[in-house]
Amino acid sequence: MLLLGLDLAANTGYALGRAGESPRSGSVRVKRPEQALYEAPWGLETFLQDLCLFGNPDLIVYEAPIPLNAAMGDGRARSEDALLMPIKLEQAVERFCLPRQIRWEKVYAATVRKHLLGKSNYGDRQATKNAVFERCKVLGYLPADARIRNKSSDPLYDQADAIAVWSWACAARAKHTPTELFLHGERLSA
Structure with missing residues (x-):
């Protein structure tokens, strides 16, 4: 089963692969700061077309957006564009999937983190992001020498979040769990 996990944002993380294999992953900027909001969905759809040029995934799973009322009430300042x-x-994911008859599903971040980490958060937002990033390295989905350079908005966080979504889809929809861990560069049985 070919799965695509997405962390939707201006810098969208992606992880594409079959359950039981390491995914091809990264992040792509679908909207630059100076671009209008309407260009973001177009940028995402263009990227998805390029990514799926040689075959469509069986399922696309993406991290569910924070509900507007929760996003507005969490104390973090956000622009109208950031909320929308x-x-x-x-909607762009759904528009991409419908004509291609690709199944899609959203999953809540807390569900993904509970699967990957055993609990949904590690206290504050930054500690939780670091835990997801480190777990992806332990599972061998990110290089052991990968390092975060920008604590607030490093693209590796987006990539790690997409890998986490992909990992959840592998376990929950393809019924597969990893059999190896990578600790200090060594391959170990899980």
Whole structure:
């Protein structure tokens, strides 16, 4: 089963692969700061077309956007564009999937983290992001020498979040769990 996991944002993380294999992953900027909001969904759809040029995934799973009322009430300042972008990107995924008859599903971040980490958060937002990033390295989905350079918005966080979504889809939808861990560069049985 070919699965695509997405972390939808201006810098979208992706992980594409079959259950039981390491995914091809990374992040792509679907909207630059100077671009209008309407360009983000177009950028995402163009990227998805390129990514799936040689074959469509069986399932696309993406991290569910934070509900507007929760996003507005969490104390973090956000622009109108920042509040609307996740909804527009979610619609872009659906628009991409419908004519190609690709199944799609959204999954809540807390569900993904509970699967990957054993609990949904590690206290604050930054500690939780670091835990997801480190777990992806332990599972061998990110290089052991990968390092975060920008604590607030490093593209590796987006990539790690997409890998986490992909890992959840492998376990929950393809019924596969990893059999190896990579600790200090060594391959170990899980």
